[in-house]
Amino acid sequence: MPDAEPEVSNRSHLSRDAALLADTVREAGALALRLFRTELKTWTKGATSPVSEADIAVNDLIEARLRSVTPDYGWLSEESADDTSRLDKSLTWIVDPIDGTRAYLAQQNDWSVSVALVENGFPLLGAVFAPASDEFFFATRDRGAVLNDARISASTGDTISFSRIAGPKPLVERLKTIPSGESLHPRIGSLALRLVRVGQGTLDAAFAAGNSRDWDLAAADLIVHEAGGEMTTLAGERLVYNGHDVRHGLLVAAGHARHTHIVEHFRKNPIE
Template sequence: MAIVPSDIPIGALTVAREAAEAAGRMAIAYFRHGSPTTAGIDYKHGGSPVTEADLLVDAFLRERLMNAAPDFGWLSEETADAPARLNKRHVWVVDPIDGTKSFARGDPDWTIAVGLVRDGAPLAGFVYAPVTDEMFEAIPGRPALLNGHPIAVSRRAALAGARIAGPRPVLDALHASGAGIERAARIHSLALRIVRVADGTLDGGVAANGPHDWDLAAAHAILMAAGGVMLTAEGETPLYNRRSTRHDAVAMAGPELVEPLAAALGRRERSRS
């Protein structure tokens, strides 16, 4: 039986899981496999797209999650940040559609990511891939699950031959360094990339400098519950709900592979600076 901490409102994590699935059904109504979305598209400062579906999902999730736990903080890619979250022990960290570009052009690798952090650390996570109907989840006291079945990270310990996913320039640099990795196909949703490490499909993954809390937190909780580890290129564990939501480059893998992978990523990052 799951051991839900007493300071989590009864039923809040069940609501979060159900809301993530419902949000996926809401978003997929605007999705066209191999074709542009039917949702209206706008562009944020800097040029990244945001669709009508992103905003609808964001509003839906905020209503459901904040009703389930009114005293928790809120942080979402599609909601204006409010400093009040910094004074909260518990914060919902949400990416309404992680992989908006993929969603908008009709590629399947996008997800709904709902995380809960406590004191800056991942506590629970739900990452739903609507196109493949896959729910990855982690709650305290239980193993990580994929559609109700336990998952675990790869036990590979050496970089040579390890199947690693990430941005192509980063993988090319790691490969050129002599690490001997196998470059896996790009997974555009970072949350999905991380949970593919959690379920052992990938031996490891990397993300270039600049991911935000909402890209990482939900999937990080699932990775940890599956026996995996996430480290920055400097070998530190990411912390959440800080004033800045941005993170350095990160590596994720099983406990034996993650340190050499993070070290190789760190060398790549330092060579670029």
């Protein structure tokens, strides 16, 4: 089972950082929404990853707001060159300015702004904002998770309904044969948004393929856990952030009982 999450340290700036994070992510989301469905310059990063001038503009805004107030914190963002001094910091901001850039550029609504504050490898604060649908998810470690200021909780039980499970089709289908007439849940372009839907209770479970990074996951990880769910590797191991390697393997998020059921299934039926 997952390791116990560390307790919140006695930090005098926690309330300040929480307010700073919420205000910054809302402002960043508003900027992304203003640029949404406009004509944007785009290019490809690496082999296939799309980037637009909106990603960079939102990243610049978030960095300016957060680092001006917390210059001693580390910084890790999908759209910034990696500053390895973060490895020596106990507190690090982890940022995805637009999670789901493909959906964003395709003028679909399922994208988000995702930012977490990580303390010694574990999320302390997390915000995931879906501006197109005006859904603002926020969590503070040991203080619960909210959607637009209303408390949320993961669904209970351990049954499998494929219409309420999102993720890569080959991975979802490994749970068992999908019953006749039952459809897979539609794809959600933002991984962070896919995962927080588990915390919200609108999805029973969500999977992530083995190519996710810290910035895709850290904020959603905290929101899922604070909503009473679990998010781990398929072996049930908790994720640690802000390491040398920010890549992660296959992951699952679900409520406690269903998560236990799914992890046990993959222990008995491992992916080769």
